[in-house]
Ligand SMILES: Nc1ncnc2c1ncn2[C@@H]1O[C@H](COP(=O)(O)OP(=O)(O)OP(=O)(O)O)[C@@H](O)[C@H]1O
């Protein structure tokens with residue numbers, strides 16, 4: 001149980017968020033290790049639709065979004081059962097709301113509406129993270145990181161798509177802040193803070209998060 005507080009705060013359920021390649025998995029992994037919290041990590045390699053999706057977004061968007069949604073739903077169900085409901089902290093490299101951020105960008109009309117209904121049915125009654133670590137990064141940073149990571153299917157991503165996602169994330173974070181004032185949102189400058197190469201940058205982020213735990 002999480003009882004390490006003088007004033008009772010909710011047990012940390014931390015989600016690291018940001019656009020593609022912002023550094024979510026890297027930072028979430030480092031934070032899980034530092035705080036000794038279990039890590040909930042996105043499944044990427046076994047995704048059968050990502051490659052096809054990047055070749056033809058319109059054709060494959062619904063399949064891809066449904067795949068992500070069903071996978072994350074299952075992961076979140078397990079997380080609630082194994083950690084959240086037992087009062088144990090957890091750090092995740094995504095927030096379930098990410099599904100809707102992407103789906104609004106990739107789906108239109110009838111398919112978006114069908115997806116919206118399924119998304120709400122599956123997620124409305126699930127516990128949401130109470131701390132969001134948002135890595136804000138500009139296009140040049142994302143492109144550099146995507147290239148550095150070198151996943152073949154991401155190398156031809158349209159920079160316009162990334163640019164729109166950066167804006168979508170900004171809008172989504174603003175909406176979350178307004179809608180859920182109880183959720184702690186910590187914004188990290190992903191352009192200037194290099195927590196991979198500079199341990200002191202990581203320490204800065206850890207200190208910022210500790211203030212809220
Ligand atoms: N702050 C940073 N400074 C320099 N390199 C970084 C930083 N954060 C991540 N990287 C590098 O950038 C690449 C992408 O990072 P990572 O896979 O963590 O991103 P992500 O946000 O989880 O991506 P995705 O959205 O695709 O899941 C990796 O090669 C990682 O080592």
Ligand SMILES: Nc1nc(=O)c2ncn([C@H]3C[C@H](O)[C@@H](CO)O3)c2[nH]1
Nearest residue numbers: 020044064065068098099102106154
């Ligand atoms: N369309 C779409 N919807 C999602 O919910 C989603 N989540 C992640 N991704 C893409 C980004 C990386 O390329 C890769 C790994 O994060 O998968 C997504 N793409």
